[in-house]
Amino acid sequence: MTPAAGRGTSAALAEPLEKFLRYLASEKRHSPRTCSSYREDLKRFLVWVEYQPSAAWRSVTSHDLRRYVAQLSREGLGGRSIARHLSAIRRFYEYLLRERLATDNPALDIRAPKAGRRLPRVADVDQLNHLLDATPDDPLEIRDLSMFELMYSSGLRLSELAGLDLHSVDTRGGEVRVMGKGSKERVLPVGRKALDALANWVGVRQTIAPEGESALYVSRRGDRLSPRSIQSRLSRWGLAKGADQRLHPHLLRHSFASHMLESSGDLRAVQELLGHADIATTQVYTHLDFQHLAKVYDQSHPRARRGRKQGRES
Known part of the structure; x- marks a missing residue:
């Protein structure tokens, strides 16, 4: 041009x-x-x-x-x-x-090529384990660890986490009840690590939250923690604990979905857990799963790299 x-x-x-x-x-x-x-x-x-x-x-x-x-x-x-x-x-x-400087509009019926769907970034399992196994230094970090464990354990959206109340979690049954998009409620399993972190937070929450406050996660002032504050605290946690990439709430949700799919291969189950109305939304994680499989194949198969290299050179 x-x-x-x-x-x-x-x-x-x-x-x-x-x-x-x-x-x-x-x-x-x-x-x-x-x-x-x-x-x-x-x-x-x-x-x-x-x-x-x-x-x-x-x-x-x-x-x-x-x-x-x-x-x-x-x-x-x-x-x-x-x-x-x-x-x-x-x-x-x-x-x-x-202005009568043209007789027609040549752009009317021209459409741009479809934009490729950007794959969500996910964190490595070992890195997440390292970050979530870190020891909290103060009551607010005890709260933060509980939030991040719960987000990764159950694949919660940021808004869903911020909207949780004390009664939303059934610690005996290992379940959390969340209100998702379109005011649709769903019940999700909570893992052992998240339940332990939650118990630690509930033990110190009563020293911060005023009587009658229903929010599960509160700020140092005792009111419901805002989504923006959760984002900020997650980013701060990553910096303090040595993350090699910027941490944000959707990264934990994407990582939950990808790691679940890698282990189970059950797309419908992951769809239900994430609260996706359309399975096409969940199918993006099958591409992530294939990337993982392709990487393992390249690293493991004795003739994989040679074959692909030859293919590129031909």
Whole structure:
């Protein structure tokens, strides 16, 4: 897409674009940041149009635009970035049509390639064991360890953990009752380590929480701990205990799901535990599981690496 050296931008292309950007700022009252984004994307498109045989806005066809999208893809832009480019072009041509500088909008029926679904990051089992086996230094860390054990033990969402009350946990039955998305309640098993950590926290909670406070996890002031505070405490725990990656609540949930699937292979069970309405949401963890299996295969099979290397070189 790099233009030939020495060729400048023609006024016939540049002037309508500048007027469009002024229109966004003055009439549509878009923020400077939004206008800057439009400018960046459309300037890139302008350079491409300028070096086409016709080099005119009104001459760009949908076929031309598909070639432009293919060029962006070859240059490494993902589906979301290309969709943003197309949105800017579509909006620009609406303006050109209004100003009678074009006869149609070539971007109307062009769609960006689907963005690849980003796989969630998970923590290594040994690393999580190391972090969760660390000894708490004060009452608030006793609380923190209990929260993190429970999140990893039962795959809780951040909002579900923050919403727990004292009566939500049945320590004798080893269960926790949570309110998930769409106000759907589900009952989840709680592991032994999480129950032990929870018992330690309940023992010190009464020295912090005022009488009548229903929240299971409270702040140093005695009121319900907020989701933001839980995020902050988990990140702090990771730094203090030597984690090699940033800890956040979803990392514990993703790790729970991936480790469960690696061990059991039961996708439906993992779906129920996570509270996913659609199994397609849970299926992302089958890709993580395959990555784990592929890694083990590469490390273990005597001819795996050689075969793959030869395949790449052929």
